[in-house]
Amino acid sequence: MVAIVMSLPRLNFANRRLRLIAILCLILGLAVFALLWLRQEADGFENLFSANYWAERSRGEDLYNPAEKFFKRGSRRLKEVCLTIDDGPHIASIGRILEVLHEQHVPATFFVVGSKVKQHPEFLRQMIEDGDEIGNHTEDHLRLDTLSPEEIRKELGFCEENVERACxxxxxxxxxxxxxxxxEVLKIADEMGYTIVGWNIGAKDFIPKKGVDKVPPTVQANLSTTPSMVAERVLKQAKNGVIILLHDEPTTADALPxxxxxxxxxxxxxxxxxxxxxxxxQHVVVQANPPIELHATTTSRTFIK
Ligand SMILES: [Zn+2]
Known part of the structure; x- marks a missing residue:
């Protein structure tokens, strides 16, 4: 590259100013290339410019933080991905999602909402039978950082009870x-025996509902999505060790194959x-869904809604 630039006078450039501009363009191009590469390496600009992220990464805590019991991403050396499917079970899509996963022999980790589990417990049994994993996504999908310690315990506890009764x-x-x-959430989650699972790639597979989610029409148009758009987003961002966030939605069921x-x-x-x-x-070992005796589901905890 440098040799090419140095030979620029021989290419009859009119004067030194043109050569200077060419050198600046080259430096700018290299800087942009380096920045994009680093962004890819750091999983985004936010991490790239965060001293905290690089400090965590030097300790391996960008993958798993043992103090917080927070799993953030898989190994960068292994060509593998993890599909996580949130917010279900949703009757309009969960059947098809489970069918595709089963046919394709693909394991997934479902983060389920307790109030929905209560409506369709049969799908939880199927997840376990198929070898999928089930995680707690609270009872009512509330933002845990806005709740009191007692409310946080209830949100996690109600979901637990529904899942345990279901499967x-x-x-x-x-x-x-x-x-x-x-x-507070981290402390309570730890006390209740949970490991937190983050995600790295969002498929943006949800379509906000007009009037319900109060999303402005302009934003809604940008968020509206098709199965091929969802698949394209995932494939474009995929890299070693990423945890992929999908939702239990009809669009996702169509996009999954x-x-x-x-x-x-x-x-x-x-x-x-x-x-x-x-x-x-660091080989973190967690048993996602150990079996319990069905008759003991309500003996260990009692939550009153
Ligand atoms: Zn969710």
């Missing part, structure tokens, strides 16, 4: 709605959240 298995994975948490085919074609393996944790350099 006879406990949960040890948790994802706070909107990834909103504070020190495209996502699975595309990622497989690019050479990625699918692993569950706990498999991904086990393969971290």
């Amino acid at each position: 006879g298995h406990r949960m040890h994975l948790m994802r706070p709605p909107g990834m909103r948490f504070n020190a 495209l996502i699975i085919d595309g990622l497989r074609a690019d050479g990625y393996e699918f692993v569950s959240a706990t498999e991904m944790m086990e393969q971290l350099p």
Whole structure:
């Protein structure tokens, strides 16, 4: 590159000013290239310019933070991804999602909402039978960092009870709605035996509902999405060790075969959240859903709504 620039006078450039401009353009191009590469390496600009992120990364805590029991991403050395599917079970899509995963032999980790589990407990049993994992996504999908300690315990506890009644298995994975948490949430989650699971790639597979979510029409138009758009977003951002955020939505059910085919074609393996944790350099072992005796589901905790 430098040799090319130095030979510029021989290319009959009119004067030194043109050569200077060419050198500046080259430096600018290299800087942009380096910046984009670093952004990719750091999983986004926010991390790239965060001293805290690089300090955590030097300790390996950008993958898993043992003090917070917070799993953030898989190993950068392994060509694998983890599909996480939030906010269900949703009757309009969960059947098809489970069918596709089962047919394709792809494990997924479902972060379920307790109040929805109560309506459709049958799907929870199927998740366990298929070898998928189930995690706590609270009872009513409330933002945990806005709640009192007692309310946080109830949001997690009600969801636990519904899942345990539905399938006879406990949960040890948790994802706070909107990834909103504070020190109190972390403390309570730890006391209740949870490991928090984050995510790295958002498929933006949700379509806000007019008038319900109070989303302005202009924003809504940008968020509206099709199955091929969802798949394209995921495939474009995929890289080693990412945790992918999907939602239990009809659009996602349609996009899932495209996502699975595309990622497989690019050479990625699918692993569950706990498999991904086990393969971290520090080998974090969590049993996602140990079985319990069905008759004991309400004996250990009593929550009154
Ligand atoms: Zn959610």
